[in-house]
Amino acid sequence: MGIGSGAVSNSRPTIKDIARVTGVSVATVSRALRNLPYVASATRSRVLDAAAELQYEAHPQAARLASGRTWTIGVAAPQFGAWFPSRALGGINSVFAKAGYDLLISMMATPEDRRRFLREARSFCRRVDGLVLIDTFVSVEGESAEAFFDRPVVAVGERLEGASSITIDNRLAARRAVEHLIELGHESIGLVAGPHLPDLPTPVPEQRRLGYEDALRAAGLPVDPELVDDGGWTAAGGAAALSKLLERARPPTALFCMSDEMAFGVLRAATRRGQAVPGDLSVVGFDDHDLAGALGLTTMRQAVDEMGVRAAATVLGLIEGAPVTDITWDVPLLARETTAGIG
Known part of the structure; x- marks a missing residue:
């Protein structure tokens, strides 16, 4: 020109x-x-x-x-420092960054934070085009997404009416973990459980406990409360739980831990006590934490990064008018070096 x-x-x-x-x-x-x-x-x-x-x-x-949009997506979770939310956030952010969206993060570190977030949800919605909720468990309030939010919502970790969801079947995954141990010939199988957290209304501990019991009953094995101990969702708690379980009259030959972090503590405590893994004790975790592969831990893999990517793509689709969907993510067993047959 x-x-x-x-x-x-x-x-x-x-x-x-x-x-x-x-x-x-x-x-x-x-x-x-x-x-x-x-x-x-x-x-x-x-x-x-x-x-x-x-x-x-x-x-x-x-x-x-x-454009009439904020070009911002809200992301809410209980504790972004915890393994699951932080890994999910990495996958989420990778998608939104490419799509030109900013993130507005709401961290609910206390029960009051969560209550405040839900009370002020409409105000929060005015600042975003959509939301991704990670382990927020809005469904326990007995309401649908529309009761709190007037923007497209994707819930990760729960089924929420009126929102798209990405979940896993915790009960089925826990059952598969214990069935792996049963198939290896173990009959005395302990559980290192994660307790219900007072500040987080999650059904996860109960569902994983039920899966553990389902596998035992299906194999004709007794559900023995003496083989269950609280690991507190931490490595230190897992170590303490193992010490208690090995003092039982009939100590377990295998353990299912509700999280990899508790399993790490079990592995450390077993070494200190002279217990060979898997020779004396087989151990299965849950998550596929970043360190699980390096430690050779047999575990149930939650593909958290991929779930975060799918959650981000799903909320962008909802913003463009896509229908609500419910996705149940598969949780495969990764058999590594911490499980083996008896003898």
């Missing part, structure tokens, strides 16, 4: 500059740059050529306001 150096007065070109050099209105320039209809093809080409020659770049905030 050939635009003279004196045509633009500002160091940063604006749509007014483009309008002036093309001889069309500012409104027409705006529509052409946003690829909206009702702009003649020749006019659109002239505007785009001028924008390129002027090296025009749309101001990000102005573009967002013009």
Whole structure:
């Protein structure tokens, strides 16, 4: 087109500059740059050529306001420092960054934080285009997503009416873990359990306990309360639980731990007590924590990064009008070096 150096007065070109050099209105320039209809093809080409020659770049905030969106996604979770939420957030952020979305994070570290988040959910929604909820357990309130949120919602870790969900079958996965030990010939199988957390209304501990019991009963083995101990969801708790279980009159030859972190403590405590793993004691964890592979831990794999990616893609789809979906993610057994047959 050939635009003279004196045509633009500002160091940063604006749509007014483009309008002036093309001889069309500012409104027409705006529509052409946003690829909206009702702009003649020749006019659109002239505007785009001028924008390129002027090296025009749309101001990000102005573009967002013009689109009618916040270009922000809300993400809420109990504790982002914990393994599951932090890994899920990594997958989530990778998708939103590529799509040009910012994140608005709400961390619910205390029961009051969670209650406040739900009370103020409508206000939070005004700042975002959609939400991803990680282990928020809104469903325990007996309400649907619409009772709290007026934006598209994806719930990770729970089924929530009116929202898309990405969950695992904790009961089935725990049963598979214990069935693996039974198939190896173990009959005295202990459980290192995670307790119910007073500040997090999660059904996970109960579901994994039920899966443990399902496998034993299906194999005709007794469910012995003496083979169950609380590991507190920590490595230290897992170590303490093993010490107690090995003092039982009939100590277990195998353990199912409700989390890898508790299993790490079990492995450490077994070494200190001179227990060979898997020679004297087989151990199965749950999660596939970052350290599980390095330690050779047999575990049930939660593909948390991939679940985060799917959650992010799903909420973007909901924003564009896609239907609500429920996804149950498979949790495969990863048989490594901490399980073996008796003898």
